[in-house]
Amino acid sequence: MQEWIVPGGYATMKSKLIQGVGMTARTRINILLADGCPGGSAAIAGWVRTVRSGKGITFLALNDGSSLECIQVVADTGLENFTVVSRLGTGSAVRVTGMLQESPASGQRLELHATEITVIGSADQDYPLQKKRHSFEFLREIAHLRPRTNTFGAVFRTRSALAQAVHRFFAEKGFMYVHTPIITANDCEGAGELFRVTTLPLDNLPLTNGKVDFNADFFGQATGLTVSGQLEGELFALAFSDIYTFGPTFRAENSNTPRHAAEFWMIEPEMAFADLMADAALAEDFLRYLCSFALEECSNDMAFFDAHIEKGIIGRIRAVADSSFAMMDYSEAISRLEKAPVTFQYPVSWGLDLQTEHERYLTEQVVGGPVFIVNYPKAIKAFYMRQNDDARTVAAMDLLVPKVGEIIGGSQREERLDLLQQRMLETGINPEGLWWYLDSRRWGSCPHAGFGLGFERLVMYITGMENIRDVLPFPRTPRHAGF
């Protein structure tokens, strides 16, 4: 008999069969299923997914979140508390010690014959998760319990793995991680409505000449939650060369769509001494890295997505990981769309922004893979994007991918002070509040570029989930801040 109890913490999980001490000593089920051998003893703890009882024998499917797979626990009348165990409800938390054996039945390689089962937390018949398919809409109403389901287990394991892959990618490339502020006084970053942050009494606001006196507020000025870390990120790029941000972002827009949330996570790299082409190259490396990472590190969960969420997603992600991305000028994209043998719902003409239907046509029909669209008309892009020599376009890029359209948007930034000031005036941005941003163009300015990627949209793209509310642990959307 093999004894697997060895000391070790969470960090060494992959290399130790059992972690923790005393009551916490147990093997994670994914490790046990992958590395366990018949004949060894093992201790596990987890939540019961199903109970199947026969006369004198009961099977428990136990899951601890470490993988999609459950381990089959076999309980028989040799157990002191067999009657209790055979009547366990779905959702109960139990700790099991026993002996690993080869399973005589098909469906699993190993099973754990219990010598002791401790009921740690019982679950009665009111437990909302049943042994059946539930709609995602229903599961959103029980967001506190849905991580215990197959789909959400797979989604949030993949989300965690991807978040770590983001950091790993940038660390490998020598990018510095910057924590840009969550609370900001920039009310004109140009990217949507911001949530107000205040300690003023809302039922008795201090007024001066009929207007709210923000001098009396906590920060002595009007503040809100960040809608982007880009502007501060640029300042750090102009000191550390290559940086990225990865943090929460807030938009108070009343958007009710499967792709928008009021609180989401955004990744924004910024590179000094870099132009638009370097920016696109980084974006390509980045997306391909993340796709490969998901396929390799989350293969079980990806297989689940392919089987149950979106057929063929593994092939699609593999194709992106292996492809070389195309690049097309905005002007060429427009002429391709104008010549397209299909009718679009929205008009196509130089100067108009591309709609999702246009983006998908370009990436799916014209290119047949990921494509950067570059050099957009300046009138439809943000003030900080660098003006091209033609005086009518800016060095902006959108990365379009099949099925979703735009997934990454970025640009080379306007590093020339006079042109930046001119664009601020043209677009109605008040330079006063951004004096520090302008200062960065005054001393040691240099060409620099960056992009933004909404993390949830990445997770949606890679998992095939179609609603952003189902890739956020506890989504915040209009009228929803529960849990």
Added chain:
RNA sequence: UCCCCAGUAGCUCAGUCGGUAGAGCGGGUGGCUGUUAACCACCAUGUCCGUGGUUCGAGUCCGCGCUGGGGAGCCA
């Protein structure tokens, strides 16, 4: 915010022409020596989203409201 669709048992849904409420799953009880979303038998499910109206009679038709979903806009 605009447009469209939906709301019936714990869940997923059916409910015909307006005539007084159903199925599957889940749950309970019992049975079954090895099950795989176990199986077999029996049992119990209900503010038909709310509100007002039409009608002899409304789950069903009409108005208003609430909630959810999808599409659009905004965008990541």
